[in-house]
Amino acid sequence: MNARDMRQYENLRKQLGPVPRPGLIVLDVRTTQFVVVELVLLKALIGEGNPGLFISVDRPHQYMVHLLDMHGIEHTSVTFIDTVSQFSSSDAHRQARVGFFKGPNNIDTLPTALREWSSEDHGFDLAQCRFALIDNISNLLTFNSHQKVQRFIREFVELLGDRAAVLLVIDRQRSPNLYHSVLAMGGTELRLEAEMCNGNGEGSFKDSMTDSKEGVDHGRQ
Amino acid sequence: MEGNEMDRAGLQRIPSGVPGLDELIEGGFPFPSVILVSGAAGTGKTTFCLRFLCEGAARCERGLFFTTLSEPSHWMLRFSSQFDFMRPEYFGDAIVYEDLSALLRHGDQDKLLEAVDRRIAEVMPQRIVIDPITVVGEMLKDQYRSFLFDLTNRLKHWNATTLVTGEVSPGELYPPEIAYSVDGIVLLHLTEEYGDRRKYLEVLKMRGTNHSTGKHSIDISRKEGLVVLKARF
Numbered sequence A: 001m002n003a004r005d006m007r008q009y010e011n012l013r014k015q016l017g018p019v020p021r022p023g024l025i026v027l028d029v030r031t032t033q034f035v036v037v038e039l040v041l042l043k044a045l046i047g048e049g050n051p052g053l054f055i056s057v058d059r060p061h062q063y064m065v066h067l068l069d070m071h072g073i074e075h076t077s078v079t080f081i082d083t084v085s086q087f088s089s090s091d092a093h094r095q096a097r098v099g100f101f102k103g104p105n106n107i108d109t110l111p112t113a114l115r116e117w118s119s120e121d122h123g124f125d126l127a128q129c130r131f132a133l134i135d136n137i138s139n140l141l142t143f144n145s146h147q148k149v150q151r152f153i154r155e156f157v158e159l160l161g162d163r164a165a166v167l168l169v170i171d172r173q174r175s176p177n178l179y180h181s182v183l184a185m186g187g188t189e190l191r192l193e194a195e196m197c198n199g200n201g202e203g204s205f206k207d208s209m210t211d212s213k214e215g216v217d218h219g220r221q
Numbered sequence B: 001m002e003g004n005e006m007d008r009a010g011l012q013r014i015p016s017g018v019p020g021l022d023e024l025i026e027g028g029f030p031f032p033s034v035i036l037v038s039g040a041a042g043t044g045k046t047t048f049c050l051r052f053l054c055e056g057a058a059r060c061e062r063g064l065f066f067t068t069l070s071e072p073s074h075w076m077l078r079f080s081s082q083f084d085f086m087r088p089e090y091f092g093d094a095i096v097y098e099d100l101s102a103l104l105r106h107g108d109q110d111k112l113l114e115a116v117d118r119r120i121a122e123v124m125p126q127r128i129v130i131d132p133i134t135v136v137g138e139m140l141k142d143q144y145r146s147f148l149f150d151l152t153n154r155l156k157h158w159n160a161t162t163l164v165t166g167e168v169s170p171g172e173l174y175p176p177e178i179a180y181s182v183d184g185i186v187l188l189h190l191t192e193e194y195g196d197r198r199k200y201l202e203v204l205k206m207r208g209t210n211h212s213t214g215k216h217s218i219d220i221s222r223k224e225g226l227v228v229l230k231a232r233f
Helices: A003-016 A031-046 A062-070 A104-117 A137-142 A146-160 A176-184 B045-058 B073-080 B101-106 B109-123 B134-157
Strands: A023-028 A052-056 A078-082 A097-100 A131-135 A165-170 B012-014 B033-039 B063-067 B095-099 B127-131 B161-167 B184-193 B196-206 B215-221 B225-232
Touching: A003 A031, A023 A146, A023 A176, A031 A052, A031 A062, A031 A131, A031 A165, A031 B012, A062 B109, A104 A146, A131 A146, A137 A146, A137 A165, A137 A176, A146 A165, A146 A176, A165 A176, B033 B045, B033 B134, B045 B063, B045 B073, B045 B095, B045 B127, B045 B161, B045 B184, B045 B225, B063 B109, B073 B095, B095 B109, B101 B109, B101 B134, B109 B134, B134 B161
Parallel strands: A023 A165, A052 A078, A052 A131, A078 A097, A131 A165, B033 B161, B033 B184, B063 B095, B063 B127, B127 B161
Antiparallel strands: B184 B196, B196 B215, B215 B225
């Protein structure tokens, strides 16, 4: 992590506190920055060892585990739920406590599955979870209707929301409907440190993307 | 799936930085993706890639440049700094330069993949360049195809757009070993016409993109590096 990432980490840690407040939390992040922000966010969430869930819906869990390992972030308190694939086509194996789920198009059944998995036998106790972070929830819209994704979020929050923080990282400009529906469900916004890019490769989180449907730059200031 | 209720976002795209190219590919390269930039010597592959990384750096997207040529960064910068778009201050934090040649000499694909993975995890780039990938084939020999298969799979999951360059012999369009596993192929042609050498760019493949077909004339200028000209052939 460079100095920018560490500033962002301090900012998020300050907002989250030592134990994250239960409920639905949303962050507006550019898609290109998801990986960096999720890593920094996980570091802040884990803190001194808060138990939590990391649910990957976009890429195999090994990649986040690798990042955590590389950046020296202890993750034994985190359970990874991989909805992408049981066997990644690459052989990038990483050691982590992980459960596999039957694909992102069945995501609406995940809350029930988690309830069933939660037992001492599986070494995973939902009641102990203090946070759940879902990796790129917008990607679910590729496989599911907006209504189905909304329903999943609602049920997931019902499952965890009174005892754990449920964090969603969404690019508001790319998925405005999803972002606003999360806010309508009572989600609170976590603010990232706003930095402007000065053209020297310093700073962060200035929008640089174009949307293929509109073909225009979206400046996010 | 509930077809008519779908609310899919379009593919995320990042500007290539190459003037004139983005309008041929619906606004930029898909993010994430792996793109092969193929061409013979002198067609501008490295210049293309540097422009891509500098564009990212100017937008606060981190870049990682893997060279397989055993070329120190100051040597590469010595030539590339002749371009106006190049800012040496990018190299360091905004664009990290990594020489893979020492590992390549050992010819161990697992160690090479591990080194690439490790560096990507450290830097967490949004833009990656591997220049040139074809040198790896000469070093790894029998392991090359499986290496490329694993490499491209991993790169797709690192949430970055990666350009890999492929050197080809005269008459060859692209290195066939890697073409099947990439999401896009950009060809840089160098042809002799009326005693003069002319350069063209052609987008041969770009998944999820209604891209332009045909050859587009290109020029390499001090100011902007590689530029796609308006005329189409």
